[in-house]
Amino acid sequence: MKKNKIKVVGLFSGCGGLDLGFKQAGYDIIWANDILKDACETYKVNIGDHIINEDITKVDLDSIPKADVIIGGPPCQGFSGIGKRDPNDNRSALVYSYLDVVNKVQPKIFLFENVTGIKSSKAADGTKVIDNLNEAFQKIGYHINIHTLNAADYGVPQKRKRVFIIGNKFEVDINAPTQTHSEKDSNKKKWISSFEAISDLESPTDDGLVKYTKQPSCEYQSLMRKNSTETTLQITPYSSPTDKEIIKHVKPGGNYMDIPDEVSTKRIMYFKSTGGRTTTYGRLDPKMPNYTLNTHFNRPNIGCNIHYEEDRMITIREGLRFQSFPDDFHLISKTKRNYYVQVGNAVPPLLSRAWADHLQKYLTAERISKTSSTNNLNPSLLET
Template sequence: MSNIVDFKSKNKNDLTLVSLFSGAGGLDIGFHNQGFKTLWANDIDKDACETHRLWSNAIVSNEDISKVNFENIPYSDVITGGFPCQGFSLAGPRKIDDNRNILYKYFVKLVEDKRPRIFVAENVKGILTLGNGEIIEAIIQDFAERGYNVFANLVNAADYGVPQDRWRVIMIGFRNDLNITKFEFPKPLEKRITLKEALEGIPAPSPDDVCKAPFSSRYMSRNRKRSWDSVSYTIPAMSKQVALHPSSPDMEKLGTDLWKFGDDGVTRRFSWQEAAAIQTFPRNMVFCGNLTSKYKQIGNAVPVKLAEVVAKEIKSILSKNIVGNTDEMRAYCE
């Protein structure tokens, strides 16, 4: 069974994409919807790679990125990925090459080797304040030394057609020869999509499609429910931390960092299908793996609608430059 789209057709002038840490492909689908073709994608999660293969015709590599031969990765107009930032938390700007940041180093290396016109990196909001802001400055400098003008944008996906509060940093780097010295992220849309709109028409889930793990003290430390006319809390990768469906009774506050469930009704988390809809994946998207894996793939993804906004802006910029010419890209790198 296949998912929504495929990339079987390839025209000479197609805009092209290489995707690191691609997961199930939320970012890739958003770019596809704006006319990009993913040529090659990589993720260490086996289930996520299987999911990606269902809807795309890209070469999907299920390998540790440190073991991938970069010579086998094709040239492309854009390279995307969201590198982890755990190792940055204790590192100063002069320790940007901390061994814990090995995945970041491979992202930088691929950009340096393949010289895409543009790269897009997604990360959590906290990366802006790590090391009192020195880490993000060091990252920008790292790419600047490799010939890119980089712009870091803090955005809330809820402002761009995604029915959830999800603050993320989108870093966009332009190769110097594009002469992009100023960049502003697209303005927020006038209307937000509510949970009622996002979940309309989704049938009641099977019990097997909803996480039923015990609710931890961490879960009960704050309110986990929002109403139908609001946007959702952030969809997390950990299934047991997924927020409550709007039909659940309101939670009641008992004290500082302590809440309880209401008694009037049935309390349940979002199903994985509902979480996927909130992440703006297509309704008929198929995810591989067990229930925990499905939630993980969904929660780790860049929301499709946010990816579309980024891709549309990049497409506009690339339309003013030479695009889709692999020979030209290879010559530039050599």
């Protein structure tokens, strides 16, 4: 089975971060969906026109083609640690729409991505959502493994932890992809720092179009610039006069605790008195990866979104760099808000690529098994 013959269906694809990694690995993505029109337009430009702009609950399951692999991450706000974790949130129920599609299509492998909050979230009856999903997937014929991965361990300049549920028809344990990067393990490459992620980009311009005037200083920059001589969306986000004053006081790697009381808002003073919220009003540490990028990275009060050197918020293009989207990836959006939604909700393509390369051997082993006229996989084919 050649890579480009492995058929993939993408669910809740957004602008295509998860799908892009599989496309880069040579998989054939034949169908995808998302409810956000701007995300679908972005997907069409960068990945393919096979995406359907529709609510998955309204899609005729018979219209979804058969595939070897299903990938996707249902909306995570209902499970996010910064949300209310409302068991009645309809977005939480969409995880079961994913299950319905898997049950209908019956792929050999599925990959389900979500925030770590899903592990502790509960259904309306008090049971754990992830336990219910595990049981439900097993009932429709899948062997399940669950892994929590940090994107920084796979070459993404962002400490973004996500849960992956992997189901397979082969009745084998599928382990996590081998880590390529580490904060401390000298046998692996070092985590990609914020400086390495974006330091080769020129300062923002009015139209966001910038040519490269600096040579790439590391492997990551070369990878991001591989097919480009210039890039777009390098526009400084708007900041209010109050935010501009606040930003000046935050040191690299610092947060709201650096802001003098005399310029602090009531909200900042409340944070100071109650503690926690490490990334709030955070400025990037140039020596470390960024924290988790969210859908509000144009604002200082949600996440670590202040440039490590310049007194400004990071740009959309810099956000794309922190998510490991290449510089030739173009975003389509009719609103400023949806630029940030598309980027912040995406799965980092480099993390997706790690999964795509890793799962290839399981599908190859299945092909070898069929060629050998045996119904069971040879475990030796799956050794890492």
